Amino acid sequence: MGLKINIKEIFPEDYSFYGQKMYNLMVKLYPICRSITGDGVRKTLNHIKEDIPIKIAEIPTGTEVFDWTIPNEWNIEDAYIKNAKGDKVVDFKTSNLHVLNYSTPVNKKINLTDLKKHLFTLPEYPDLIPYLTSYYNENWGFCITHKQFEELKDEIYEVVINSSLKDGYLTYGELYIKGEIEDEILFSCYICHPSLCNDNLTGPVLLTYLAKYLLKIKENSKLKYSYRFLFIPETIGAITWLSLNENMVLKIKHGLIATCLGDSGNFSYKKSRIGNATIDKVVEKILFDSGKPYNIYDFFPSGSDERQFCSPGLNLPVGSLLRTLYGKYPEYHSSADNLDFVKAEYLTESFRHYLMVIYILENNKTYVNLNPKCEPQLGKRGIYRKIGGQKEGSINKLAILWVLNLSEGNNSLLDISIRSKISFDQIKKSSDILVKCGLLRDISN
Ligand code: ZN
Secondary structure (H helix, E strand, O other), rough: OOOOHHHHHHOOOOOOOHHHHHHHHHHHOHHHHHOOOOOOHHHHHHHHOOOOOOEEEEEEOOEEOOOOEEEEEEEEEEEEOOOOOOEEEEEOOOHHHHHHOOOEEEEEEEEEEEEHHOOEEEOOOOOOOOEEOOOOOOOEEEEOHHHHHHHHHOOOOEEEEEEEEEEOOOEEEEEOOOOOOOEEEEEEEEOOOOOOHHHHHHHHHHHHHHHHOOOOOOOHHOOOOEEEEEEOOOHHHHHHHHHHHHHHHHEEEEEEEEEOOOOOOOEEOOOOOOOOOOOHHHHHHHHHHOOOOOEOOOOOOOOOOHHHHOOOOOOEEEEEEEEEOOOOOOOOOOOOOOOOOOOOOOOHHHHHHHHHHHHHHHHHOOOEEEOOOOOOOOHHOOOHOOOOOOOHHHHHHHHHHHHHHHEEEEEHHHHHHHHHHHHHHHHHHHHHHHHHOOOOOEOOO
16 A cells, blocks of 8 residues: 655654654663663663653652562672783673673672673674673673683682662653643653663653654644653563552553664564554554554563553553564674664654554544435535545545445544555545535544
């Protein structure tokens, strides 16, 4: 079908340069050593706050959140392994992935056999540093390339991890944009991975600019839905937010988890647990209309924060729109998921899909045809004059016939666009013409 959409017409505010802006923000965030708690999260949120007015929440260690407890806050200054000669053979300063995230502090001399119990590598990718964490199981360790591992001699090493695990806070950021109704569209991302781009920084940078764009749109036009943006540590952050906001989660009518949005791969959509929620239909329609290959995954209970939003006691309509699914590319959770792996142009494409989600949800109305017995005479109402050039025109006429035929009150414009395989925008424009001619009545609630 191809995209019959003039995105500039839908979103007059140019966004084409946002890919580079998102990338630039990622360059700023990349060196920060993040975790599920600590100053790395605060620094990250403070950078985001320069672009959008997020509120930063600090939830104390020990707070009970559903079945979980907010852990001690983790911070790290430095870490290294020195050989017998005193040379640093592993250095946190060259890559923050070198430290097992949430390592307890350590400062001791150790022989190679004992050291190896605390070393982690990726033998199948000998040049890459793996990303590993140990949040709830106290341990210390170093993640190194398999090449580094093989070069270690049988000697005494000095290992230092200058970290702290103390009472503190879990920190997250939130932005609420009020629309005409209280029903909400949720966009959530996580901010807990250290120097890793596709999984994870592409989520926060895309949502920062999506929020910025919405705030700009709001200056000149109305938003129907209210919007909530969450920048939370993965899993424990989602559990914390849901636990603290349980009384209002039913306002969330549509939601997406944003991650893995800057690689060159095809788009993927992981459906909500509901499976046929409006958000599921919207995203599938956008991917179908793109004319490019894409993957649809049914919900599964591993992955990212959709696991919490879609847990059985909440079962919210939250899916995840990504490019290549996490775990399905070799760079995933390794030092190769870096600033070279993601590109501004792919971020722009992802941004466009997220904008289209908003466009469809904001404009998805349901109508009834006021002249349902046989086709209404379109010519006498001047509808043919409103239809554009030859080729486009024939598409528009078909779109008009579909809208008239399926507007019985139980099909939304989205439903009609899916069934007709015509772009949502064409269907929406056709309905606008028919409303002006008095042939349709809006019965959306
Ligand atoms: Zn991850």
